[in-house]
Amino acid sequence: MPPLARLPLLILGFAALFAGAGAGLARLGWDVPGVAAIAPSLHGPLMICGFFGVVIALERAVAIGRLWAYAGPLLAGLGTVAAVTGATATAPWLFLAGSAVLLAATIDVFCRQRALFNFTLTLGALCWSAGNWLWAGGAVVHDVVPLWLAFLILTIAGERLELSRFLPPSPIATCAFAAILVVIVAGLLGGGSPWGTEVFAGGLVALSVWLGKQDIARRTVRNKGLTRFIAVCLLSGYLWLAVGGAVIVAAGGLAPGSRAYDAALHALALGFVFSMVFGHAPIIFPAVLRVAVPYHPTFYLPLALLHASLAVRLAGDATAQAAWTRAGGLLNAIALAAFIVSTAAAVIRGARRRVPADPA
């Protein structure tokens, strides 16, 4: 598929990000206009299925280069359209169909190279499908949230495991990674039991330690420019992965609507996953759309704002200061907006560099 034809799919993903972030603000009691205010309960599905789901499925389709794989981001994007236009009963089925295509695309990758990292990616895609299946079948969102989080976290973990092959081989590290996978999956399978979510969260803390130790970012952070920026995003994201997991363990699970629920979910999805997004946007945008996103030191500003705003939000959660949580949430949205502005500005700079000014 030509890069320009991929643009509408990416736009669908970012539409979900706008609507989802707006829905999140509405949940915190902020006045938001239009479509975002209609469905605050769709905040999680829009962010995870509508944004991350579409972006990850698009990235996988670009990687395997098969036309059918683009049905993944398309169907998930249509799920967003259904969700924001009020067809809320149809949306889960469209997200399910999109996730099934991503799963098929990831199995295609696994069949080409049967390695633990590709197995981890497959497991991540399977978690998204499983969560969507349960959701479409009538499960409430907070019951499927661990599966959705596992989709994102295992996808990232698989990619990082793959890149860790640049480091000197360590059979012990590989065994430790496999053991952590077992713990995470056991926690997910025991989701209905009193211990399931805590075991899952314990696995996430262990994964953060593994990533902090085994990721190439430990070395590439000594580089310069974009390579260092990506490494800083990764390493700072791992701290939030640890915090998110630790909050769930300390709270004894994920009680819906609790302050720990807000803190853990946002530490994981915003702190961990969005740090990855911020870091990888300058290489994924060029890969997907064939636009240049030249590095600029101002890339650090949205990242710093993301971390600071999340710290404010979690401080509010920890001390029952609802005003802090609310303000932190607004600042979270501003950090995302700053990231979009920063990326768009870089694309413009890149385009100007490619087309030198007419000397006449």
Place this chain on the structure above:
Amino acid sequence: MPDDDAVREALRQVDDAEAGMNIVDLGLVYGVEVAGDAVHVDLTMTTAACPMADMIVGQARDVIAAILPAGASVDVRLVWDPPWTPDKMTGVARAHFGW
């Protein structure tokens, strides 16, 4: 026409930004052949899940085209066999990653 080594040297301009290292030292260039006025290059990626493959192939084509005389052709192919393994990295890359 440039020789094989000149083509490899040109390919060192293509970086994997995440790794902070060029594709030649990462061992992603499997073969370079200059025959007549045509250059053939076989490239791989570390994984089929890498969405940057097309972009890197395009960049490789661009840097080679820049050192070729007018009328010469460049053919950069993405290959998956044999799969990339860490032992394909050069000493420079290994030193970079602490081997």
